[in-house]
Amino acid sequence: MRHSSVRGEGAPEQAAGGISGGGGPGASGAVPEPQGEGDGTSGVRRRRRGKRRVLLWTSSTMAFLILGTAGAGYLYYRHLNGSIQTDALNLGDNKLGGPKPNAFGQTPLNILLIGSDARNDKENQALGGGRDTFDGQPLADVQMLLHLSADRSNMSVVSMPRDTMIKMPKCTEPGPDGKVHPASKGLVQVNESLSRGGPGCTVAAWQELTKIPISHFMMIDFKGVVSMADAIGGVPVCVQENVHSRTKAGKGSGLKLPKGESVIQGEQALQWLRTRYGFEDGTDLGRTHAQHMYMNSMAREFRKNAKLTNPVKLNSLAKAAIDAMVVDPGLNKIDRLYDLSMELKKVPPGRITMTTMPWIQSPNDRDRVEPKPGEAEDVFRMVREDIALDGQDAKQPGGSASAPAASSSATPSAAPTATPPAKIPVAVRNATGGKDESQVKVKGRASDVVALLVGKGFTKATADQLTGAEDTTLIRYAKPEQAADAAAVATAFGLPADAVQQSAEVPGITLFVGKDWRTGAAPPAAPPAPTKAPDSARPLNGDDDKACMKIQEGFTW
Template sequence: MSYESGNTTPGPVGPEPDGGGVPERRPPRRRALRITAWAALGVLAVGGAGAAYLWSHLNGNVKGVDINSALGHDRPSDAHNGAMNILLLGSDSRAGTHGEYGTGVSGARSDTTMVLHVDKSHRKASVVSIPRDTMVDRPSCPKPHGGTVPGAHQAMFNESYAVGGPGCTVKTVEKMSGVRMDHYLEVDFNGFKKLIDQLGGVDITTRQAVSDNDSHLSLPAGKHTLKGEQALSLVRTRHGVGDGSDLGRIQLQQAFIKALTQRVDNVGMFSNPAKLYGLANTATRTVSADSGLASAGKLLGLAKDLKGLNPKNMDMVTMPVTYDRQAPDRVLPLTKDSQQVWQALRNDRPIPKSAVQNSVGDKGRTPVTASS
């Protein structure tokens, strides 16, 4: 803020006598402007200290996990080319839900797993969903509170989280892909709902009616603004779309992620400090992250870094899989095709369409899109 030299010393505020001694009222507009100016100066005066206090408060909200320490040095090499890989986890923890999503599940598993690859320009991204029912060779993993979980042949992918927490999920993904995860972010059922509500909902369009009694979702065809509860029902729906397996649900999740990205872009949080702080407060209370991201400032920095990522420049696929003939409710990776996907990420290249053409996971159009 700059000030001009000259006669700018403020006089007394209030009525001033004229030559005849009759008080002259200050015009209401000038008085309002004067009050506003002093209020603004007051905000600026406390802004530095106030902002520091607010952000330090947010730092205390973040739950961090030291993934690097847990995994050691036996990991894929870092490409060091400016690209970034983030493992996104949606866990199905029922903690704090009071049985709202079922009581027969103890602990937590990785209900949703996506590898987000942001290219070196940070303007394009590839997202690879890993079906939770994929049969994989799980490596031995350190337990979160000490000890080791032995490796297993042909284990269901989402068991990695159940037996070894996020560190084991990261290690399993790195083992199967050869792609090093730079960061990981996790949100559970309650946290997901709170984030969507804080954003004011997410706009989607259903091409056809979507109904699933298990997830309590019933949406007619058309445009909808989904708040937290409905949004959670959508990304949990599996019986109302496709073949009723996890593969149809993944398509819904991918469509919702695009709609969510569009919503964040449209909400203008970086130009609205109140919205930014409100979202940051909710996010830091509900999101878990690796220690490299476990602060309000680092999470905000990541958000700013990805601000230019347009949903139209996000290529979303499912890791190429086929049905397991011995267990129809399980899937197996298509080894050759999957390696094409992971090699594209390692080389910071677009995923070739030929890599997913044989997969049962990317068939047909998703019934949900982001509303324009």
């Protein structure tokens, strides 16, 4: 029986599912039959995913739209401040301490865009369908991380498929008596994070998986999507052949476009963002690629400052955006949204890169995916280290990839501490077995590292009786005022900046000796960071105005 994270049964359009953002059948190269027929349990599961889920991808596009249009007109709408809905930024224990500034004091921004399938009013229910799920918990079915570089020269967007299986972190709802959602014992579908206390748990799940500190989130629901699409005024898109997204069984978005470029808006834009049948091989991988094309084209339109000067249109867009979104407290004012939009506006479309997290099919379920070993981490690391996914940093002297703060060397030393090493208590835990405990812990390893710390002047270091399970060596600290002291420990061993994390699960500064440091006097140096996103991420450049969707056989007219 399919678990509660899958909704949409009884929705007006029962488009067969797969994996949003590039998963599912496409992972094995299988092409869904145009008739929409399936066999066995997997086929039934795919058919249950309908209009509700694909509309969520529209929500993520609208989140991007909000950011892009804020600078065009939000200052005119200060009276909307009181209407902005907010929720806690991070409900997890691991706060990561925020993005690290570069050598010039500039700080990157990481913004998580979330699409919720909440059916909390008649508008959302009408758009979402699936009457049997009206009272269900909302799901974070769209998740995109927008990374704005520290020097504001480039922007990277990383989509995560909704059916990605991850280990869910512990999340605690706000308030003195906030409900505690314990960490999952096994893998859980990532979109369930929203039902574990709100968007702050989705942020926590991303941070736990990627180790990327998230600055803000923006969450969008169904309502407002169509009206906001109308308010855009039209976005150019391209198809390589005439296309009609409709199967003989009546499934599909209904999109019908002639070969070449068309300017779409309103319902037609919604159809483009929903289309699965008819694009590429008929899987969600093609649908995601089409959504990225749309977002890049939209960004180019905003750059031209066209179609968004009409006060009536701006008013309609602003109202639709405010009604449809929830943000963290750091974005709870129109001025703050405006300031953010001005930062985003500095990036030319040619330095915007859209990607999907590299994935593999889950070994236990062909309808689920997991992060692709190696290549998913490469993308996450590039974001953590502020390296542009388009590869241009490596070509430019002084670019992010060669800047001191973007390398894998430790930047915590940039945060000086007034505490001498001899006065810094450090607990050392043996975590050398790895997260999956695939290796036997090295006996006495914590004591060995304590001796190394004492030799470096940290005379209050002690071996903890508790152990851990980590693939890489980490330093965690409990309170913000301990951050600088934890950074000093990292610097002593040459650990990278992202190895230092704030966590409520430790009583003080704690060094976890990971599987990567089973022997020797220092952790092994990290290999050089990638300089360009892997092909498996399907990078799409924002300046590519020649991008044109390939059409699936059998869907032309």
